[in-house]
Amino acid sequence: MDFSNDLRIIKPELWLTGFAIITLLAELILKKKELIALLTLIAIGVTGYIITTTVPFTNGGVNTPNIAFSGMYISDSYSIFFKFLFLASALLTVLLSIRYLSNEKVHYGEYYSLILFSVLGMSFMASAYDLILLYLGTELMALSVYVLTGFKRYNTRSNEAALKYFLLGAFSSALLLYGISFIYLLTGTTNIKEIALKLRFQPSEPVLMIALLFLASAFAFKIAAVPFHMWSPDVYEGAPTPITAFMSVGPKAAGFSVIGRVFIIALGAIAVDWKVLLSILSVLTMIVGNVLAISQTNIKRMLAYSSIAHSGYALLGIIAGTPEGIASTMNYLLIYTFMNIGAFAIVIIMSRANPEGGISIGEQISDYEGLSKTEPLWAALMLIFMFSLTGIPPTAGFVGKFYLFMSVINAGYTGLAIVAVIMSAVSAYFYLRIVMLMYMKEPLKALTVSPNLSEAIATTISTGLVLIMGVAPYYFIEFARAAMSL
């Protein structure tokens, strides 16, 4: 493996780095911030294209992985699937940010650069074949998102959220490092493949369990699984709304990509142990997330708890542990990306800066009363996203959950599936409350909205995909399945 070959393999990340730096510099030259947003969109498009050119589809469609930098980095269909997902979430986030940032008077070019850097970090997470690279990717992603969370720097809630996220995030990073060091202690390596080989001939011992516990806690923090979810409602509420949307899909999916890689491959030998652990996490996450969402009055907080609950569902596929299971989790994350960003898109379109500071106008759930009267189109779209999040056919949310339930039942965890379906029914209550307020109440104040072109595009993409994936999910399932070759 020569160096130039390594560089060829990480070409997408190289381009992304270049673009992120150019965006940062462009801030100095370009006065119109919309142009920087446009540059970011181009960057995302080009990176997406570069990824398609690096896909080594050989052997009749079966993807042979490329490994670079002495086994540090892997480019396989699994990582490519996630990279597309990250790019899609970044794309929609940028589209939704332009008007929001101008309204909140924090339209700076660094914002877009930070989004690109966080995508870069997530790409490394998905491609990490070594725990050190995994850690670096996680940190790059997390540091960018900490700053983005506090981007409304004149707003105390945003500051509070950033600080909280940073402190707790730093703690989880420490746990991750601690876990990695225990693994190194046992196996003498940080390479995922070698760890797997070493552990296969090693009986499970207390130190390994401690390592597992640390790793699981760190990852559970990243995907906001109960009991490591405490940060997320505050952070989601305080962060600029487009970043909330971004955090709830991109970094979360990145967390799942490393859970898949580390647990299934590196710790495959002790699957029995981590399956118990993850089952407990998943059940707690589903119950706590859904039940606490019921009593929220702020829509961002409600969606934060709903996002917690959805992590619980997505974990089901990992617990199943079968290729179908992983594929179902990936498929679900893809679907969740579009339906959740879609819901946030409506929240963003609805909200505007509060002249007195504090919570923006349009973020209280009660602000949605009678929306169908004043804004029938946006109310109808919100209705679609709410039903999709509940998992009612014919929306994508149903297909996603159906696939998860199928894989988890096939793996023999019928009990988990029953908890999940009951909790879906519970979730209907709070998602439908939004629908109820929009359609069955009279408007209190005439909230009119004026979305710009980019927001309209983002909403159209999300709605279109939610409906298409609901009615004709075939290609998306095949995409996830094909990508499932760890």
Next chain:
Amino acid sequence: MAYPVLTTVIFLPVIGALLLLVIKRERENLIKWLSLTFTVLTFLASLPLFFRFDKNSSSMQFVEVFEWIPAWNIKYYLGVDGISVLFILLSALLGPLCVLISWNSIKDKMKEFYIALLLIEAAMIGVFCALDFFLFYIFWEAMLIPMYLIIGVWGGPRRIYSAIKFFLYTLVGSVLMLVGIIILYFKGGNTFDILALMSMKFPYKLQLILFWAFFAAFAVKVPMWPLHTWLPDAHTEAPTAGSVILAGILIKMGAYGFLRFSIPLFPEATKAMAPVALALSVIAIIYGGLICLVQSDLKRLIAYSSVSHMGFVTLGIFALNQQGLEGGILQMINHGIVTGALFLLVGVIYDRSHSREISHYGGLATVLPVYAGFFMVFTLASIGLPGLNGFIGEFLIILGGFKSSMLAGALAATGIIIGAAYMLWLYQRVFFQEVNPKVKGYKDMDIREIITLFPLVVLVFWIGVYPDTFLGFMHESVKELITKLNR
């Protein structure tokens, strides 16, 4: 390939809904006429099912199969047999009637109302045609969205509570069935094909678990006692068209589920659990009837009478013999016609008075003679007067009930007496006695309302006098069902 009748019937309303979507909401007349056109077209498109259905065959007819999601072996698979065909016809018939009865009463958000109405019609017909579990479940759940909106947006004062209650009850039942469907998929060798699954035999223990998983979904929908409490609320608060759809079609889906899935898929479990279901049915019959006697609200009374009547239906089904099953199916159609008509009639008077209280009325027969005549026909049909449709259904059911269990048959027969008591007493309080000053000056039914109800009157007499037109559809399929039960 033959002309796809079923797909046309399912998707005509969807096309209508999409057309409505692009019409400006100010053009109210266009919206109404377009909805009427599409529902009538749907009904006309469904007529081949009536005329070209081969009554001498128990197999699926008008079958359409396409690959849909090959990854999970899911097909777009439609077909009808003697059990389902009548429900499709009834759904297609009630569609235009619902549009007509809402003509002047729905003024707020009219466009959305008709879109919801058309979508629910499509989903209902889909439920009865689907022969693939995935497809079935999609239609089954998709129906909830427009129904939730119809109750919650256009309903009465307590509509929001009722809509959420309806949604949550049904959803909890349905998701358990979903788990059951997935288990069935894996046990049956990765297929959602309902006919293929029916030809398999599952171990008794598995049958029992799955029977209860499906039972949860169907018993909520029927609704069987003690899961019935959503129904009075939903029926009472829904707008007239919503009540008609609920009573006419939606609650039939539960009973249809027993016939289509529970009996052929889990025959041994069904036989073992039939006494439980019979007991619940008898309780529903008597309990529902007694509650009716103390209602002061017109719609609530009819809603509780539905609980009682659906008790008869499930009694007939779980009697598990030819008479009981045929009576059950026919009684579902009867109940759809009669209760649908009663809700339509309540809607007619509600448009004038905006009151559902029985005490608001009195002496209506003097003020609205035509209306009183229509109400009389359906009251008597509901009681089961010989010569009208209700009699045939109830007679067959009780016959089946006696064959299966003397006690159940005898208790069910008392339900008929209670039924006569509450319906006649209702009629007396509303139509006879002194003319209540509040109702003076009400106009009698206009031509639109008469057109709405006329087809149902014809059916009441047709089934009552010559039921074989309709029973003929189901003979072969029911025989086949009993063979499957006893294999």
